[in-house]
Amino acid sequence: xxxxxxxxxxxxxxxxxxxxxxxxxxxxxxxxxxxxxxxxxxxxxxxxxxxxxxxxxxxxxxxxxxxxxxxxxxxxxxxxxxxxxxxxxxxxxxxxxxxxxxxxxxxxxxxxxxxxxxxxxxxxxxxxxxxxxxxxxxxxxxxxxxxxxxxxxxxxxxxxxxxxxxxxxxxxxxxxxxxxxxxxxxxxxxxxxxxxxxxxxxxxxxxxxxxxxxxxxxxxxxxxxxxxxxxxxxxxxxxxxxxxxxxxxxxxxxxxxxxxxxxxxxxxxxxxxxxxxxxxxxxxxxxxxxxxxxxxxxxxxxxxxxxxxxxxxxxxxxxxxxxxxxxxxxxxxxxxxxxxxxxxxxxxxxxxxxxxxxxxxxxxxxxxxxxxxxxxxxxxxxxxxxxxxxxxxxxxxxxxxxxxxxxxxx
Amino acid sequence: xxxxxxxxxxxxxxxxxxxxxxxxxxxxxxxxxxxxxxxxxxxxxxxxxxxxxxxxxxxxxxxxxxxxxxxxxxxxxxxxxxxxxxxxxxxxxxxxxxxxxxxxxxxxxxxxxxxxxxxxxxxxxxxxxxxxxxxxxxxxxxxxxxxxxxxxxxxxxxxxxxxxxxxxxxxxxxxxxxxxxxxxxxxxxxxxxxxxxxxxxxxxxxxxxxxxxxxxxxxxxxxxxxxxxxxxxxxxxxxxxxxxxxxxxxxxxxxxxxxxxx
Numbered sequence: 001x002x003x004x005x006x007x008x009x010x011x012x013x014x015x016x017x018x019x020x021x022x023x024x025x026x027x028x029x030x031x032x033x034x035x036x037x038x039x040x041x042x043x044x045x046x047x048x049x050x051x052x053x054x055x056x057x058x059x060x061x062x063x064x065x066x067x068x069x070x071x072x073x074x075x076x077x078x079x080x081x082x083x084x085x086x087x088x089x090x091x092x093x094x095x096x097x098x099x100x101x102x103x104x105x106x107x108x109x110x111x112x113x114x115x116x117x118x119x120x121x122x123x124x125x126x127x128x129x130x131x132x133x134x135x136x137x138x139x140x141x142x143x144x145x146x147x148x149x150x151x152x153x154x155x156x157x158x159x160x161x162x163x164x165x166x167x168x169x170x171x172x173x174x175x176x177x178x179x180x181x182x183x184x185x186x187x188x189x190x191x192x193x194x195x196x197x198x199x200x201x202x203x204x205x206x207x208x209x210x211x212x213x214x215x216x217x218x219x220x221x222x223x224x225x226x227x228x229x230x231x232x233x234x235x236x237x238x239x240x241x242x243x244x245x246x247x248x249x250x251x252x253x254x255x256x257x258x259x260x261x262x263x264x265x266x267x268x269x270x271x272x273x274x275x276x277x278x279x280x281x282x283x284x285x286x287x288x289x290x291x292x293x294x295x296x297x298x299x300x301x302x303x304x305x306x307x308x309x310x311x312x313x314x315x316x317x318x319x320x321x322x323x324x325x326x327x328x329x330x331x332x333x334x335x336x337x338x339x340x341x342x343x344x345x346x347x348x349x350x351x352x353x354x355x356x357x358x359x360x361x362x363x364x365x366x367x368x369x370x371x372x373x374x375x376x377x378x379x380x381x382x383x384x385x386x387x388x389x390x391x392x393x394x395x396x397x398x399x400x401x402x403x404x405x406x407x408x409x410x
Numbered sequence: 411x412x413x414x415x416x417x418x419x420x421x422x423x424x425x426x427x428x429x430x431x432x433x434x435x436x437x438x439x440x441x442x443x444x445x446x447x448x449x450x451x452x453x454x455x456x457x458x459x460x461x462x463x464x465x466x467x468x469x470x471x472x473x474x475x476x477x478x479x480x481x482x483x484x485x486x487x488x489x490x491x492x493x494x495x496x497x498x499x500x501x502x503x504x505x506x507x508x509x510x511x512x513x514x515x516x517x518x519x520x521x522x523x524x525x526x527x528x529x530x531x532x533x534x535x536x537x538x539x540x541x542x543x544x545x546x547x548x549x550x551x552x553x554x555x556x557x558x559x560x561x562x563x564x565x566x567x568x569x570x571x572x573x574x575x576x577x578x579x580x581x582x583x584x585x586x587x588x589x590x591x592x593x594x595x596x597x598x599x600x601x602x603x604x605x606x607x608x609x610x611x612x613x614x615x616x617x618x619x620x621x622x623x624x625x626x627x628x629x630x631x632x633x634x635x636x637x638x639x640x641x642x643x644x645x646x647x648x649x650x651x652x653x654x655x656x657x658x659x660x661x662x663x664x665x666x667x668x669x670x671x672x
Contacts, residue, residue: 001412033648034540055540057661058560067562069543070536072589079415081587093564097546100566132567227425228432230458237459239428241568270420271456282424284459296432333569336429396566401574403564 003072003079004209007102007133009095009124012087014110015141017065019180020082021049023201026187029073049181053084064088068098075202078209082106089120089368092320096131096406099124104208105133106201108180109160111152112142117159119353125160126167126352126370127318130408132390135208136164136173139201143193144179150195153177166355172211174204220244223389224283224300225335226255238285238294243391245302247283248276255298256307256382262287297337299382299392310383312344312376317365317407318352322399324365331398332375332407338398339381345374372410385409416595423450423584424457425568426547427531430582433548433572434529437464437582438494440518440672443478443485443605444619446533449593450585451489452602465492465525469517472497473621481605488603496521515670519555528573531582532672537589538649541663546570547586550577555670557581590649591642598635609633618650626652 008016021038024030030052038051041060051060052071059066065086072081083102085095099105105128109121128136138160146152157175164173176185177193178201184190187202199207222245230237247253251264266286269277277283301307324330328343348359349371365371386393386408393409430437439454439462441447454462468482486493498517522530536543546562548570555578563571573580585593597604607616614627615638628647632638 001415003415003418031648032646033651037540052540053543055544055664056559057664066560067544069540071543072537079412094562097562097565227428230463232459239432239457241425268459270424271460280418280421282421282428282457336569391567394567396564396569406566 001074001077001079002209002213003081004104004205004212005081005083005102006104006106006205006208007083007099007128008085008108009099009105009121009128010087010108011110011115011118011120011124012064014087014108014115014118014121015139015180016087016108017050017053017084018048019106019108019139019141019178019186020071020084021052022180022183023082023186024052024071024073025049026183027073027075030071066091067094070098076206078206080205080209087120087124089123092123092368093403095124096127099128099133100131103132103212104135104137104205106137106139106205107160108139108141109156110142111140111146111156113145115142117156117163122163122355123352123368125163125169126350126355129169129171130316130318130370130394130406132394134171135211136169136171137201137204137208138173138175139178139180140175141178141180143177143184144182148177148184148190148192150193153196163355167350167352172208174199174207176201176204220389221305222247222253222300222302223384223392225392226294226296226298226300227336228296229294234288235286236289236294238287238289240283240285240300242277242279242281242283244279244389246276246278247300247302249274252303253300254303254307255294255300256309257380258293258295258298260289260293261303262289297335299335307382308384309380310377311380312374313383314347314410315373315375315407316370316410317373317397317405318368318370319365319397319405320367321402321404322367324399324404326362328365328399330404332377333396333398334381335392337381340378342376342378343373344376347372347374375407383409412592412595416592416599419588419592420453420456420596422587423453426570426582426584427454427457429568429570430529430531430548430584431458431463433570434580436525436527437529437531438522438525438527439464439466439531440533441466441468441482441493442619443468443474443482444533445593445597445604445608446535446585446588448485448604449596449602450531450533451491452596452600453584455489462489462491464531465494467494467496467518467521469496469498469514469521471513471517471621473623475607475619475622477607478605478619481603485603494521494525514672515555518672519670522579528579529582530579531584533585534583534672535585535588535590535593539663541667545581545583545586547583549581549583550574551579551581551670552576553578557668557670559664559668591639594635594639594642598639604635608638610637616652618653620653624653628652
């Protein structure tokens, strides 16, 4: 039994929370008490499945999701965890916090008059690949409000498809006409959309999960990120997380940026001694080493592989707050280590709301655009490309102790 | 049993607890002697080479079950815990909102200040309550222990918040992803000692444990973990249905948590 994490994406009021609420009810994955509670607080005698997720008083009063939450259902020997996120632009920090945990995304886009394919919908799509989404399902929602029209569905499918092409989204995409509220095409085919011959949302989720399973079998070099160490008598224990590859007892490894060689004497996973540990494991390494040399943020490499030391690199950043300039100083949180950096060059930017790239040197970095920059570090640090070692090639940005954006190494 | 899922849940919890030990100068954990916080301590022993490297706090209002006190003392000794018992004074009425909100939270505030704790591990789970489902893994509390739930910090990928200006401490939630059955599977697989109140006696057992004044048992014949899991697979009743403080007023959990409750 495996768990797959799915995030919602899309503009406010396009039906993200409603979809999750409806899925939980349809899959019998919530309790009667929760449904009764949601019913009790629903207004105007119209039951709000979204209230199963939107639990804050403020969320129900304002009829909007303020912060991210999760709920899960089981189906065919897999567990699917759905992450709800807010759609408001001002709450994009909360959206990123939720969506960054998922590899599969469901984009909600509404056919209701006046809603449609909005700039915020596009922004979410653009950000999703930076956040780590690998498979996309587009739920074309509120089909009931356009008389279950095939034409409206096809037009939306074309619109979204064009945009995805423009921004170079090359992952699998599935389009499904749904009514999240009436549960059309969620877990069974709706008899109101007989023209639709494709799969249901539930089937699309299952297909995406199957692809993830294949995807994760890639063989990559060892990268383990050091979290902490503990002195216990004479021996030191290093606590690290294997972000890719495997590590074995008696392996010789080097730890950067400390330029230290270590032989793995004893290796532990979940407190038990093991000979080999794989990707995703939290390991304990016992070795004769002065643990003062080993600090948080260090990276363990196999001796056969060099680390990609770098003082400057190209990156794509999405900025949510304030103003930045060429020469702006900024703090990067890279592998849980804060490093000082400067934006040494600006090469251009993309406005996610239309997807157009503009090569433009003297741009001021304003919120909600994606900027191609060159970053320079105060001291060299191992840098990996996002496309090769995803979790090592992404970072969060801080200015004056405040979270201001995210970035990936190009 | 669901081996792969349980394995991944454990790994994530270990990662979170190691982050916590590394980030804070003075980390502690809350222990109610219930199944969740006891499982959490079991995971901590796996994370830290058989030791629990932080003090364990029991907020004691003097009205816990006798079985719980006995269980506490035995396990604390067996696992070599640094146990801190924070006695709470019962000033307000002894049940529901004012009891949890005032008596328990006050005792917690006092002990946190006394020991200068800047990180506190709390074993809440998302599936317990809609409000708990809104939590971050690392969640700051201000100087008055308030949870600013309308403005929570960012939490991307596996980067968690550190202590920031204006925060008295951060709550750390390593079990957020777990559900009730996962907890029982973990307890069974790892032979974690358990509070006897969870197992059926004369047709009743406790599904969720608080103090004697506001916890009621459920009808159940589940005498062992397998039977409990079997029972949970079919039940449609909320886990905390026997806990008075969750339902006495509208949005009471939201109010309790925003004021510093667990």
